[in-house]
Amino acid sequence: MSEHPIQSTVEAGGPAHAHASPAQAYESAKLGVWTFLATEVLLFGGLFTAFIVFRLKYPQLFREDYVHLNRILGAINTIVLICSSLTVALGIAAIRKGKQGLLKLFLSLTILLAAAFLVVKYFEWTEKFAHGLFPGTDVFFSLYFMMTGVHGLHVLAGIAVLGAMLVLAGRGRFSEHYYTPVEVSGLYWHFVDLVWIYLFPLFYLIG
Amino acid sequence: MANGHGTGYRIYVAVWGGLIVLTGATVGVSYIDLGILNVVVALLIASAKASLVALFFMHLRSEHRLVWTFALVPIFFLVLIIGGTLSDTLFR
Numbered sequence: 001m002s003e004h005p006i007q008s009t010v011e012a013g014g015p016a017h018a019h020a021s022p023a024q025a026y027e028s029a030k031l032g033v034w035t036f037l038a039t040e041v042l043l044f045g046g047l048f049t050a051f052i053v054f055r056l057k058y059p060q061l062f063r064e065d066y067v068h069l070n071r072i073l074g075a076i077n078t079i080v081l082i083c084s085s086l087t088v089a090l091g092i093a094a095i096r097k098g099k100q101g102l103l104k105l106f107l108s109l110t111i112l113l114a115a116a117f118l119v120v121k122y123f124e125w126t127e128k129f130a131h132g133l134f135p136g137t138d139v140f141f142s143l144y145f146m147m148t149g150v151h152g153l154h155v156l157a158g159i160a161v162l163g164a165m166l167v168l169a170g171r172g173r174f175s176e177h178y179y180t181p182v183e184v185s186g187l188y189w190h191f192v193d194l195v196w197i198y199l200f201p202l203f204y205l206i207g
Numbered sequence: 208m209a210n211g212h213g214t215g216y217r218i219y220v221a222v223w224g225g226l227i228v229l230t231g232a233t234v235g236v237s238y239i240d241l242g243i244l245n246v247v248v249a250l251l252i253a254s255a256k257a258s259l260v261a262l263f264f265m266h267l268r269s270e271h272r273l274v275w276t277f278a279l280v281p282i283f284f285l286v287l288i289i290g291g292t293l294s295d296t297l298f299r
Contacts, residue, residue, distance in 0.1 A: 030274065031273065031274060031277060034274055034277040034278060035277055037278075037281075038277060038278075038280065038281035039281075041281035041282065041284075041285055042281055042284060042285065042288070045281075045284075045285040045288055045289070046288070048285075048289070049288055049289050049292050052289060052292075052293065053292060053293070053296050056293075056296070056297065057296070071234065071237065075230065075234045078230050079227060079230060082223060082226045082227060082230065083223070085223075085226075085260060085264050086219055086220070086222075086223040086264075088264075089219045089263075089264045090216055090219055093215065093216055093219065186264075186265075187265055190260050190261075190264045190265045191265075193260055193264075194257050194260050194261070197253050197256045197257050197260065198253050198257070200253075201233055201237075201249035201250070201252070201253050202249075204237075205233060205234065205237035205245075205249050206237070206245050206246050206249050
């Protein structure tokens with residue numbers, strides 16, 4: 001990331017410093033989050049593998065069940081998450097230019113969109129329960145509740161992380177010289193969006 | 208790509224527009240019965256959207272090789288897991 005404003009030369013850090021320079025600390029933090037995201041790929045990957053195996057084994061069941069899912073609500077939630085990815089990206093672009101007010105605005109919008117996603121999800125789940133469709137109904141709904149549930153927990157965690165960023169931004173911790181926590185929180189949030197980009201067509205569109 | 212780094216607001220809005228259009232396309236196609244092609248089209252569109260998010264929102268296109276490695280290695284393992292599992296369950 002050559003555009004990073006902190007470009008100090010690598011110097012020998014004292015024993016008290018984990019990193020030789022702020023630029024190196026920034027790169028390390030990003031790599032650390034990418035490593036975490038690698039484990040997340042494999043967490044969701046195991047669930048996606050289960051989905052593929054059972055989809056191939058019981059194609060009829062999947063075709064009969066997926067029509068119970070509300071394609072329009074799924075599409076709305078997809079658009080909600082895409083918008084939230086945009087707002088967090090715009091927030092990071094803003095703080096890179098030192099615009100703290102814009103960062104706070106965009107972080108707040110992102111949190112609102114994340115909450116909206118969970119509200120839609122809540123109505124979807126309660127509607128399924130009302131129709132007697134539970135995680136134990138059959139393997140399709142086991143996978144549906146498990147995978148959207150684990151994803152929903154990630155959205156909840158995202159709200160917590162972005163909320164913490166908003167509090168720190170409110171205390172004026174970030175500037176054009178330092179925004180590493182916002183940047184890596186954004187990476188996590190985009191990953192949550194990425195997972196949904198695959199969950200949506202698999203469950204709602206092709207079944 | 209005037210600034211060359213994708214940090215401008217405009218590029219993000221353009222990527223967002225692309226993601227919305229692709230979402231509309233995948234929902235639209237799902238109403239047409241194409242048989243197995245429905246699955247292929249849905250996964251291709253999802254992968255196009257995922258690439259847009261990773262390259263632009265997650266800044267992968269301006270990252271150095273080490274970050275690319277950390278992004279691609281788990282996908283390689285995921286392919287191994289899915290391939291290995293299917294080679295068992297499909298031919299049992």
